[in-house]
Amino acid sequence: MAEDRGSSDLFKQIWLFFASVKLTVTVLLTLAATSIIGTLIPQNESPAAYVNAFGDFIYRIFYILDIFDMYHSWWFQFLLLLLATNVIVCSVERLSATWKIIFTENPKFNPNQFTGQKEKEKYVTGCSLEQTQKRYAPYISKLFNYNRIESLDDGYRILAEKGRWTRLGVYTVHLSVLLLLTGGLVGSFFGFEGFVNIPEGETVSSITLRNTGQKKPLDFSIRCEDFDVQFYDTGAPKEYRSSLTVIEGGKPILKKDIIVNDPLRYRGINVFQSSYGTLSPKEVTLSFKSQSTSMVYMKTAVKGNAVEIPENGGEFIFQDYRNSFDFRGHDLGEVFLGTLKSPDGSNANVILPKRFPEFDKMRKSRWLISVTDAEYRYYTGLQVTKDPSVWIVYAGFIIMILGCFITFFMSHQRIFIEVLEKGKHRAVLVSGTSDRNKLGMNKKIKTIAQELTRLGEV
Amino acid sequence: MTSSLILSIVTFIYGLSAFFYIFAWIFRNTATSRLATGTAFLAIFGNTMGIALRWMESYRLGIGHAPLSNLYESLIFFAWTIGVIYIFVERKHRNKIIGAFTMPLAFLTMAYASMSPNISDRIQPLIPALKSNWLIAHVMTCFVGYAGFAVAFGTSAMFLFKKKDSEAESTLISRFPAAATLDELTHQMVTFGFLFLSIGIITGAVWANSAWGRYWGWDPKETWSLITWFVYATLLHARLMRGWHGKRIAFLSIIGFLVVMFTYFGVNYLPGLHSYGSSG
Numbered sequence: 001m002a003e004d005r006g007s008s009d010l011f012k013q014i015w016l017f018f019a020s021v022k023l024t025v026t027v028l029l030t031l032a033a034t035s036i037i038g039t040l041i042p043q044n045e046s047p048a049a050y051v052n053a054f055g056d057f058i059y060r061i062f063y064i065l066d067i068f069d070m071y072h073s074w075w076f077q078f079l080l081l082l083l084a085t086n087v088i089v090c091s092v093e094r095l096s097a098t099w100k101i102i103f104t105e106n107p108k109f110n111p112n113q114f115t116g117q118k119e120k121e122k123y124v125t126g127c128s129l130e131q132t133q134k135r136y137a138p139y140i141s142k143l144f145n146y147n148r149i150e151s152l153d154d155g156y157r158i159l160a161e162k163g164r165w166t167r168l169g170v171y172t173v174h175l176s177v178l179l180l181l182t183g184g185l186v187g188s189f190f191g192f193e194g195f196v197n198i199p200e201g202e203t204v205s206s207i208t209l210r211n212t213g214q215k216k217p218l219d220f221s222i223r224c225e226d227f228d229v230q231f232y233d234t235g236a237p238k239e240y241r242s243s244l245t246v247i248e249g250g251k252p253i254l255k256k257d258i259i260v261n262d263p264l265r266y267r268g269i270n271v272f273q274s275s276y277g278t279l280s281p282k283e284v285t286l287s288f289k290s291q292s293t294s295m296v297y298m299k300t301a302v303k304g305n306a307v308e309i310p311e312n313g314g315e316f317i318f319q320d321y322r323n324s325f326d327f328r329g330h331d332l333g334e335v336f337l338g339t340l341k342s343p344d345g346s347n348a349n350v351i352l353p354k355r356f357p358e359f360d361k362m363r364k365s366r367w368l369i370s371v372t373d374a375e376y377r378y379y380t381g382l383q384v385t386k387d388p389s390v391w392i393v394y395a396g397f398i399i400m401i402l403g404c405f406i407t408f409f410m411s412h413q414r415i416f417i418e419v420l421e422k423g424k425h426r427a428v429l430v431s432g433t434s435d436r437n438k439l440g441m442n443k444k445i446k447t448i449a450q451e452l453t454r455l456g457e458v
Numbered sequence: 459m460t461s462s463l464i465l466s467i468v469t470f471i472y473g474l475s476a477f478f479y480i481f482a483w484i485f486r487n488t489a490t491s492r493l494a495t496g497t498a499f500l501a502i503f504g505n506t507m508g509i510a511l512r513w514m515e516s517y518r519l520g521i522g523h524a525p526l527s528n529l530y531e532s533l534i535f536f537a538w539t540i541g542v543i544y545i546f547v548e549r550k551h552r553n554k555i556i557g558a559f560t561m562p563l564a565f566l567t568m569a570y571a572s573m574s575p576n577i578s579d580r581i582q583p584l585i586p587a588l589k590s591n592w593l594i595a596h597v598m599t600c601f602v603g604y605a606g607f608a609v610a611f612g613t614s615a616m617f618l619f620k621k622k623d624s625e626a627e628s629t630l631i632s633r634f635p636a637a638a639t640l641d642e643l644t645h646q647m648v649t650f651g652f653l654f655l656s657i658g659i660i661t662g663a664v665w666a667n668s669a670w671g672r673y674w675g676w677d678p679k680e681t682w683s684l685i686t687w688f689v690y691a692t693l694l695h696a697r698l699m700r701g702w703h704g705k706r707i708a709f710l711s712i713i714g715f716l717v718v719m720f721t722y723f724g725v726n727y728l729p730g731l732h733s734y735g736s737s738g
Contacts, residue, residue, distance in 0.1 A: 024695045032688035032717075039678040039728055071676045184674070193672060232583045240586055260586035261669045272671040273586075385671035393673060397660040404656055408649035439642045 018089035027083045034079070038070045044211075072188075084181050087174045095171060101412075102164045107146065109159045113433065114416035119442040120431035121449030124422065125456035129155060132419050132426060135455040143448070144415060155420035163413055167435065169406030172399050179396030186389035192216065198224035199279055199379040203247065207384045218384075219267065220248040225255075227276055227378040240273050242380040268386055275381030280321035281374040284336050286352070288313070289368040298372065301338070313367055314342045316350070321374075325353065332356065336371055411436040415448065428452065461512035461525075462579045465534055468504040469568035472537065475501050476565045479557035484630060491554045495545075498561060502541040505568075509534060512581065521583045526597040529726075530579050533571035535597070539605035540564040543647075547609060551643065553635045559612035592665035600658030600683075604718050606651025607690070611715035613644045614708035621705055641704055644711050645697060652690045659683050678728040682721040689714040 017023065041062075050068060051059045066073030101107070114120070125132060133149065133156060140160050141147050147160035194207035194216055205221040208214070225243040232238050239259055246254040246266050256264045264271040281303075288297045288309055301307045301318035308315055317339045325335040332353040340348045350369055353359050357370035415432040430449040434441035478494030481487065512525040512534075525531040544560045571577055584593075617640040623631040634640065662680070663673040674680060693710040696702040 021695055021699050025692050025699070028688045028692040028695065032685045032692070035681050035685050035688070038676060039681045039725070043676065071681075234582070236583065237585055238583065239589075259589075261590040261665075263668065263671065270671050272669070274670070383671045387672070390667065390673065394664070397664070401653075401657055401660065404653045408653055437642075437646070439639065439646075 015089065015093075018085050019093040021090070023082075023086050024090070027079060027086060031079055031083070034070070034076065037067060041067060041070075043071070044069055080181060084178060087177055091171055091174050098167050098171070102167055107159075107161060107164070107414075109157075109414065109416060111157075111416070111418075114414075114431040115418075115429065117431045117433065119445065120429060121445060122427065122429050123449065123453050123456075124425040124427050125453070126425060127456050129419060129421065129426060132428070132456055133158075136417060136419075136452055139451065139455060140415065140417065140448075144413070152418075152420070155418065155426070157419075158417040159415075160417075161412065161414040163410055166406050166410040167412050169403050169410065172403030173407055174403075176396045176400035176403055179392055179399065183389040183393035183396060186392060187387045191385065191387035191389065193383070193385045195274065195381065195383050196222075197277070197379045197381050198222065198242075200224055200227050200377050218269065220246055220253070222271065222382070223247055223252075224380050227380040229276060229378070240276055240380075242273055242276075242382070244271065268388060270385050270387075272383040272385070273380070274383040277379055277381065278323075279377045279379055280323075281336075281376050283375040284318055284321075284371060285373040286316070286318075286336075287357075287370050287372050288316075289370075291366055291368060306341075309367065312343055314340065316340050316369065325351065327351065327353075332359070336374070338369075340365070340367070340369070408436070411441070413441060413444070415445070417452070426456075428456065461508045461515055464504060464511060465508040465568070465579075466572050468501055468508055469565065469572045471497055471501040471504060472541070472561065472565040472568050476558070476561035479554060479561050483555045483558040483633065486633070494554065494557060494561075495548065498541060498545060498557065501564070502538065502545065505534065505538045505541060509538065516581045519581055521581060523584050523588075524594045525581075526594060527584055527588055528578075528582065530571050530577050532597060532601060533567050533577070536601045536604060537564045537567040537571070539602050540567065540608050543602075543605050543609050543650075547643070547647075551635065551639070555634055556609075556612060556616065556643075559616055560609050563608050563612065587669055590665055590669060592661055592668070596658060596661040596665055599654050599661055603651045603654030603656075603658050604722065606647050606654060607711075607715050607718050610644045610647035610651060610711045613640050613647060614711040614715075616640050617644060617708045618705065618712075621708075637704070641707065644708060648690055648693055648711060648714070652687075652694065655683070655687055655690065659687060679721065679725045682717070682725050686714065686717045686721050689717050 045068065047059070047063075050062070054062065062068060066075070070076055127135070136158060137147070137149060140158050144160035144162045146162065146164070147158060150157045150159060192209055193211070194209045196204050196207040198204050201224070203221050203223040206215050206217040209216050223245045225245055227243075228239075228241045230238040230241075241257055241259050243257050244255070244264055245252050246256075246264070254264075254266055258264050258271060258273050260273045263273070283300055283302050285298060285300050286307070288299060289295070290297075290311055290313070293311065295311070297310050299307045299309070299316075301316060303318050303321075306315040306317045318336060319339060320337040322335050322337065325332045332351070332355070334354040336352040336354070338350045338352065340350050342348070348363065348365065350360060350363065352369060352371050354371045354374070358368075360367075360369045411434045413432060413434045415430070417431075418429040420427050420429075428449075430445055430452060432441055432445045432448075475494055475497035478490050478497055482491035482494050509525055512531070516522055516525065526535060540560060541564045544557060544564070547556060547560075548554060572579070616634050617637060619631050620634050620637045620640060626632045635643070659680075662683070666675065666680075667673040689710065693707060693714060696710060697707055
């Protein structure tokens with residue numbers, strides 16, 4: 001028996017620990033403070049980058065503490081769990097009391113609570129008890145949806161209240177927090193976040209997951225028909241647009257142009273415009289200018305294949321394309337690299353920057369080669385996600401807004417009016433309470449008292 | 459007349475209004491206090507006109523978007539909300555000394571927008587990520603929330619001065635509203651700010667989900683807005699506990715506002731997706 005009581009005491013202690021507002025304050029402040037870490041230390045970068053930045057020793061400590069993915073770390077999740085438990089226990093602990101207040105047929109008004117209020121209004125009137133009651137009661141019933149009159153030996157009381165249910169506001173806010181946490185948890189189990197790059201004209205049926213880097217096959221394929229980027233005159237991007245086709249069972253099912261802020265949604269999977277890039281061109285149009293005859297010849301070179309140069313000039317092979325190219329410390333930008341094979345058997349490496357057509361002059365050879373045009377292809381970078389729990393989260397959002405509004409801007413207001421015989425006059429006391437916005441309630445009591453005074457004039 | 463010119467003049471008017479409020483408080487001059495309210499109205503009117511004109515100008519330039527897309531525009535709107543909320547508080551509580559503590563915030567915000575060399579007042583077209591109907595809802599609600607916290611910061615500072623001078627030695631401080639009123643006002647402004655901050659974060663999350671495919675990504679701006687939310691949530695809960703009235707609440711409200719300021723300005727120095735709020 002003694003042991004039993006011991007364990008129930010322990011349970012009670014644990015319960016009280018989780019029911020305390022002190023715990024709430026501690027957890028909230030700890031969450032706030034620790035959240036800063038992840039904004040100062042970039043998350044989910046490569047280990048090499050971290051070792052470079054912090055050194056081996058600190059890197060290992062941070063690694064153990066999951067600092068590099070801290071919002072998903074065991075200790076951060078633990079804090080969130082603590083918050084959730086705290087919210088649940090607090091709500092259960094207090095809800096039954098609130099429930100009794102809200103769902104009662106006959107709300108209790110404790111006279112001492114009202115007569116003891118600091119801010120109350122008192123006045124006397126010459127009207128009789130019956131007259132005042134006839135005038136006061138309808139006025140009060142207009143303002144408060146619950147009201148009753150209690151007779152006393154030497155007078156009566158009007159007791160009224162409204163907004164009892166607004167006491168539930170705070171519980172709805174707490175419910176919304178739980179919904180958000182649940183949504184996040186469910187999403188992390190049943191959802192995914194990945195990306196895929198699709199060159200124009202090509203089709204993919206799998207994506208790469210963001211957190212693990214693993215491939216994930218989709219139940220359908222996506223083809224990128226076309227990608228287009230537009231710029232403003234200032235050079236800032238104006239629009240990224242991918243024309244996508246969803247293909248299932250070999251048949252095109254759905255076509256949609258997606259832009260940023262307007263994704264494609266199909267079978268619970270969302271496809272977002274996220275980035276783009278250019279693929280290295282497979283073809284380039286080159287101009288060959290003969291330094292001896294000044295003749296210019298245009299030729300299209302396909303990557304890896306040789307092009308015959310007129311005037312018995314040998315052949316040129318387009319070897320490679322680079323986005324940027326460092327030449328003696330200068331970035332030449334986009335370059336095409338090739339080999340010029342002269343008829344005499346000598347080979348020369350040629351660098352052809354797209355931006356500088358005269359660059360090849362440096363070689364001082366018989367031919368000045370430059371790039372006239374290149375066949376670019378874009379690839380579109382898509383973010384592909386699935387989160388079946390997003391509706392839980394959205395429900396949480398709506399409930400949170402409603403709950404905050406109820407909690408902060410509505411209140412349970414009670415009013416207490418006592419009219420007593422006092423010699424030739426009737427003494428009136430107006431008092432009230434509110435669970436929130438006491439200043440506002442005090443003002444309201446003043447206005448009600450003023451109005452009652454006016455109504456009570458003979 | 460361009461919107462930039464109007465807004466520069468408005469900056470000056472806000473400064474004048476702040477000066478009048480402080481002057482009226484120190485010298486207990488009723489005429490000046492009336493002047494202060496008058497100039498405050500003028501400043502808010504000019505501020506409204508400036509925003510409206512800027513909106514029209516952007517359409518004339520063929521860009522056409524609400525003036526809420528970069529740091530300059532957000533600062534202008536921030537000043538406007540501070541001004542409007544303050545005027546409401548002044549009307550409701552019939553006390554003008556609070557103006558001496560909040561109008562300077564509106565002035566400083568405008569001055570920073572107009573004079574900082576790093577902030578361009580050019581009307582720029584929207585980059586793809588910002589082309590969304592959520593832009594207006596998100597930015598507006600966030601800044602209404604921030605402005606609520608700004609006013610709470612002012613009343614908290616006043617509360618602390620008032621408490622420090624409980625003997626009422628300083629005649630300047632004795633003219634403040636009662637400590638209980640300031641405490642209640644702080645609480646009201648924080649709840650107001652908290653509601654709008656919550657809506658701001660929520661609209662941002664919904665927007666992020668439609669633009670990037672996730673409602674929450676722990677990007678620094680998101681995280682800092684959540685930190686702000688945690689701090690004010692702490693304040694609201696702390697108020698339920700005994701002994702957490704008054705001073706501690708005032709301190710938390712001041713810390714909260716510093717976090718707001720960091721969320722607004724400091725985060726731009728951290729890497730992340732919200733970079734379009736940084737300058738330009």
